[in-house]
Amino acid sequence: MTGDAEPALLDVADLQVEFRTRNGLAQVLDSISFSLSRGETLGIVGESGCGKSMTALSIMGLVPQPPGRIAGGTIRFNGEDLVQASEARMREIRGNDISMIFQEPMTSLNPVYSIGNQIAETVMLHQGLSRKDAWDRAIEMLKAVHIPAPEKRVREYPHQLSGGMRQRAMIAMAVACQPRVLIADEPTTALDVTVQAQVFDLLYELRETTGTAIVLITHDMGAIAELADRVAVMYAGRMIESGSVEQILDSPQHPYTSRLIACVPHLEANPSLKRSVLAEIPGVVPALTELGAGCAFAPRCPERLPRCGSDKPRVRDVKSGHQASCWLLSQEEAV
DSSP states (O other): OOOSSSOOSEEEEEEEEEEEETTEEEEEEEEEEEEEOTTOEEEEEOOTTSSHHHHHHHHHTOOOTTTEEEEEEEEEETTEEGGGOOHHHHHHHBTTTEEEEOSOHHHHSOTTSOHHHHHHHHHHHHHOOOHHHHHHHHHHHHHHTTOSSHHHHTTSOGGGSOHHHHHHHHHHHHHTTOOSEEEEESTTTTOOHHHHHHHHHHHHHHHHHHOOEEEEEOSOHHHHHHHOSEEEEEETTEEEEEEEHHHHHHSOOSHHHHHHHHTSOEEOSSGGGOOEEOOOOOSOOOOGGGOOSSOTTGGGOTTOOGGGGTSOOOOEEEETTEEEOOHHHHHHHHO
8 A cells, every 4th residue: 555665664454452341342443454654644534433543542552451452463663563562662662753642732741740841751761862952852842843932832831832832732742752653633623723724734844854654633634635645534443445635535435435525514506605515424423332244334324235234345446555345346346
């Protein structure tokens, strides 16, 4: 999927994650596979509860055990299988080689430490800098993410910053050690539209200047169109379609992908009406303890076939680099 020019920096193959719940065993991730090369951005999209964040936590080695566990598959970073890595080794990798921007900075930043101390601690731990050099790096990183008056802001606490500045501070902390992979999990949640655009511009700038590979988890299809090179669509813990951003946005092959794209607001044919047409996908994502043997989207799919409810569709190659998991593709092949 990454092409022949450069080997994959991050390669996830057949990843399976299970959680034990009061209602039984839930397969949170079911055979997830994707790869990522240096300087590439992979967008992961899907409704809440589809497994996007759990994919990120699995890569970071942060799946809570118990009740969860990685039941199968591999997560190879630069050839090393992180599933088999010790916790001590994962602590070396987290924040240094692979960093993550979490959804809500107020729950991720420590409220009793200044922003500067939190960034400095990261680079002291992973790169062995002195306290003075680490403090200088913290100021440098705040400047890099366009926080005004970084020499002042570095001494402030999270509650003293606006939502946009807190998110920028989170990004500064995540990239302070110049990670090779950056996972951005809904990085613009609860931010206003102008600040969202600034954060996405910042991620683009970081990728272009450092060559960092990015996994962008988002509901924002506009951000996917602007930032992503490839897209993976998830539903109920399964990856149901993947391909280049052009393939996914211009020629979606799975009914869920088509309807997800249709949910993006757009003006009616007569712009003078100035009304936005909103589409919706009826129903909800099923509970992971109640998934049947067939396609998880079948109960909500207006194009479902008789076999969709009983047989799990296999992944099919649509075009070079474009794959989808849907029985409708089998019907097309039979025509």
